[in-house]
Amino acid sequence: MNAKAFFTHPLGLMISAAGAAFLWGSAFPFIKLSYEKLDIKPDEIGEQLLFAGYRFLLAGLLVYFIFRLLKKDMKLRRVHIVTLVKIGVVQTFFQYVFFYIGLSYSTGIQGSIIAGTTSLFQIIIAHFMYExxxxNRMKSIGLLIGFSGVILVNLPKGDLQLSFGIGEILLLFAMVSGAYGNILARNGSQKMDVIYLTSYQMILGSLGLVVIGGVTSGFFPFTFDMQSFMILLYLAFLSAAGFILWNNVMKYNQVGKVSLYLFLIPVFGVILSAILLDETLHYIVFLGLALVVSGIIIVNRPAVKQQEKDS
Structure with missing residues (x-):
């Protein structure tokens, strides 16, 4: 089975998209653990950006060297540089600069709920870019149900304050940047290999994070032990594997068909935080998960039926 057949097959699509969401969801507890081990405070944005830069730079280099060892052609081509820089700046640099600064001015629950809007922005952008x-009606219903699930998952964390300030605006910019970056990566993957694209966009995008974080807090403010280094290594791995899976999913499928899988990220984040950080897991989280899955099924069901007719 070739890559296209796997990533367009309903089961392959589900495994890949949900797998990417699971990996990205696991980042929440591991980032918390890394901040605890490295003594990174919530208001130390420079250190947070620098750590994110380390993470994505290491992720890009891991992909590069692993696939070089596997004899894959990873040589940077001049014709791709502008496209790769654009994807890296939008998908990695801007998204995480806006995200970390915005989160420092917002509450955790509002940040988690706003993070769920990536799917919405992705579908809206795709509406205007792809005929x-x-x-349509089913996508709208699926989005509404899925986003309701994201809100339910986050309600047990505390009271939902309906305030909207600079933090929330920056978080929305982060989600728009992430959504647009995913679209740019999808377009770029039509002209270059996904693994090659993923590696270089993370390397190029991370350099800006390292520079800004380094200038504001020093380039080597952390003291790593084996545990904190292994956490960083895992965060780099999940970024690399998550982007490779997701970029392949985006390459071979309609944006509107797969975007709702991103709603699973905060759900997995809450569940894994409860397991790894010994946080309370409320029953309402599973109701939220059921709503997210229902939204995914609603959006994907017509396409599945059509495939059955064609076969």
Whole structure:
């Protein structure tokens, strides 16, 4: 089975998209653990950006060297540089600069709920960019149900304050940047290999994070032990594996068909935080998970039926 057959097959699509969401969801507890081990405070944005830069730079280099060892052609081509820089700046640099600064001015629950809007922005952008990926009634219903699940998952964390300030605006910018970056990566993957694209966009995007974080807090403010280094290594791995899976999913499928899988990220984040950080897991989280899965099924069901007719 070739890559296209796997990533377009309903089971392959589900495994890949949900797998990427699971990996990204696991980042929440491991980032918390890394901040605890490295003594990074919530208001130390420079250190947070620098650590994110370390993470994505290491992720990009891991992909590069692993696939070089596997004899894959990873040589940077001049014709791709502008596209790769654009993807890296939007998908990695801007997204995480806006995210970390915005989160420092917002509450955790509002940040988690706003993080769920990536799917919405991705589908809206795709509506205007692709004639065969318009927003329809089923997508709207699926989005509404899925986003309701994201809100439910986060409600047990505390009271939802309906305030909207600079923090929330920056978080929205982060989600728009992430959504647009995913679209740019999808377009770029039509002209270059996904693994090659993923490696270089993370390397190029991370350099800005390292520079900004380094200038504001020093380039080597952390003291790593084996445990904190292994956490950083895992965060780099999940970034690399998550982007490779997701970029392949985006390459071979309609944006509107797969975007709702991103709603699983905060759900997995809450569940894994409860397991790894001994946080309370409320029953309402599973109701939220059920709503997210229902939204995914609603959006994907017509396409599955059509495939069955064609076969």
């Amino acid at each position: 065969d990926d318009r927003v």
